[in-house]
């Protein structure tokens with residue numbers, strides 16, 4: 001399932017917090033994950049479903065993609081969450097702790113044709129990433145780096161070295177199947193510099209965007225996952241240079257001392273298309 005839309009900033013909002021649910025209607029995020037899982041306390045689980053249904057019925061979220069994260073099926077809330085979420089008009093439903101394609105089969109039995117997203121956050125999920133990515137209903141993967149770090153008993157490192165194998169496997173699985181792939185959250189929500197470093201690493205690896213926990217993280221993330229002015233300018237020059245040599249019957253141009261072939265031109269066109277898609281979304 002391929003999805004062509006900007007997903008630079010994907011903000012979690014606890015479904016239990018009406019004020020945050022309202023605030024998101026004015027935030028420049030590309031997507032929202034309405035969370036019934038970890039951001040909601042056990043005592044609030046049942047009530048949160050009704051609060052979320054009411055917020056989504058009112059809508060007002062504009063062109064932002066709407067994803068609902070339910071609780072896992074081995075919890076007391078998972079099945080009822082899925083049944084309720086299927087009626088809320090979301091663009092996709094996100095299942096936590098997906099460890100095999102069978103987890104998605106169980107959800108799809110309830111949600112029918114609604115696209116599914118998978119939280120990739122267990123060691124088994126990393127090993128089975130390829131078969132999870134190939135599930136016919138799967139549209140997106142989201143890294144759950146907190147749960148993954150917990151399960152792997154890693155120590156935190158700014159370069160995320162202990163998580164790199166899992167991150168890389170999930171990027172490969174998503175790309176091989178045309179799925180969206182969104183990076184995990186950066187917990188220190190007041191640390192813009194650290195967030196930028198992690199966004200840049202995610203973008204370098206091929207992630208489409210990053211999940212966020214606080215509105216303060218939106219601008220840094222949107223900038224990091226948007227093509228920069230320099231990238232846009234280079235893309236235009238590459239296309240122009242290639243068109244010129246192609247007109248003379250050649251297949252290789254040179255820009256800034258580097259070769260430009262048709263595959264580089266495809267990437268350059270993708271860059272320009274992304275700029276247009278961002279402009280259309282934010283207009």
Ligand SMILES: CC(C)(COP(=O)(O)OP(=O)(O)OC[C@H]1O[C@@H](n2cnc3c(N)ncnc32)[C@H](O)[C@@H]1OP(=O)(O)O)[C@@H](O)C(=O)NCCC(=O)NCCSC(=O)C[C@H](O)C(=O)O
Nearest residue numbers: 012013014019020023024038039144145146147213214215
């Ligand atoms: C982290 C927070 C608990 C901080 O909350 P708070 O102290 O209320 O923040 P502020 O006072 O700075 O808030 C300022 C205003 O912004 C609104 N707000 C805050 N957070 C959000 C949000 N996520 N979405 C929308 N709006 C938000 C406040 O309402 C204030 O508004 P106003 O009063 O009108 O000015 C809190 O940010 C929070 O709860 N964040 C979400 C945490 C969360 O979702 N956690 C679960 C997802 S992460 C995860 O599960 C990871 C994954 O599974 C893994 O394994 O890694």
Ligand SMILES: [Mg+2]
Nearest residue numbers: 121144146147
């Ligand atoms: Mg998690």
